[in-house]
Structures are given as C-alpha cells and as structure tokens.
Amino acid sequence: MCLAESIQAISRLRLIHNEHRKRAFILSNVPLEIPVDQLIKFDDLMPDRMEYEFLKAGNIPLTPLGLLKLRPDLAANNEGAKKLIQRSSLNQPERLKALPRLQR
Incomplete structure (x- = not known):
C-alpha cells in the first residue's frame, strides 16, 4: 500500500465522529502523516x-x-x-x- 492508500483506509474507519471508540493499529514501516497516540513493540x-x-x-x-x-x-x-x-x-x-x- 502506498502512503495515500494507507491514509484513506484509516480515514474510512471513521475514528473521530463516531459513537463508539475505535482503535487503529498501524503495522507499517512507512511513516504516515497521522498523529500517533502510543508506540508499542x-x-x-x-x-x-x-x-x-x-x-x-x-x-x-x-x-x-x-x-x-x-x-x-x-x-x-x-x-x-x-x-x-x-x-x-x-x-x-x-x-x-x-x-x-x-x-x-
């Protein structure tokens, strides 16, 4: 997946304006222009x-x-x-x- 495809896929999860809290785990070595809450191993x-x-x-x-x-x-x-x-x-x-x- 390229950078734009990854950002679009995450955006389709509707993480911000939603009744339920959702989590997104980004397992990639490509840096994305998205704020990261937490880094884990x-x-x-x-x-x-x-x-x-x-x-x-x-x-x-x-x-x-x-x-x-x-x-x-x-x-x-x-x-x-x-x-x-x-x-x-x-x-x-x-x-x-x-x-x-x-x-x-």
Whole structure:
C-alpha cells in the first residue's frame, strides 16, 4: 500500500465522529502523516502463550497447581508452570479486560 492508500483506509474507519471508540493499529514501516497516540513493540501487541490459550479456550487457570491439573499440556512441572505464569501478561487485570475486545 502506498502512503495515500494507507491514509484513506484509516480515514474510512471513521475514528473521530463516531459513537463508539475505535482503535487503529498501524503495522507499517512507512511513516504516515497521522498523529500517533502510543508506540508499542510488536511483541507486546501479540498474545503470549497463555493469552493465546485463554482466547482459544475461553478460560485458563492462573495458579501453578491449577495449570498442572487442568492444562498439563502447557507445563510439565511446578517450576515450569510458575515461570509460564510469571512471564505471562495475564497477571495484569487491565490486560485481561482488554483481551475480549481485541478478539472481536
């Protein structure tokens, strides 16, 4: 997409005069003449392993014991389950609230 096509595509989203707040994620290496509210890393935008499983199944245990009993496919032992939970962003309640909206 060229510069003008990208700007036109974003404009068609009707981001300003709308009843509902919308988000636009611009994943491009071409600089656009659009004000940017926030810059984030691509890795932060994509779900981690536990977030992916949460979106796929609709629920996931957030304790090492629960993970071992209910989802042994994700962690082989208690230490692995602890590390998986610590590394996941599911520990952040505000991130959990945003996940269903990101799934739509």
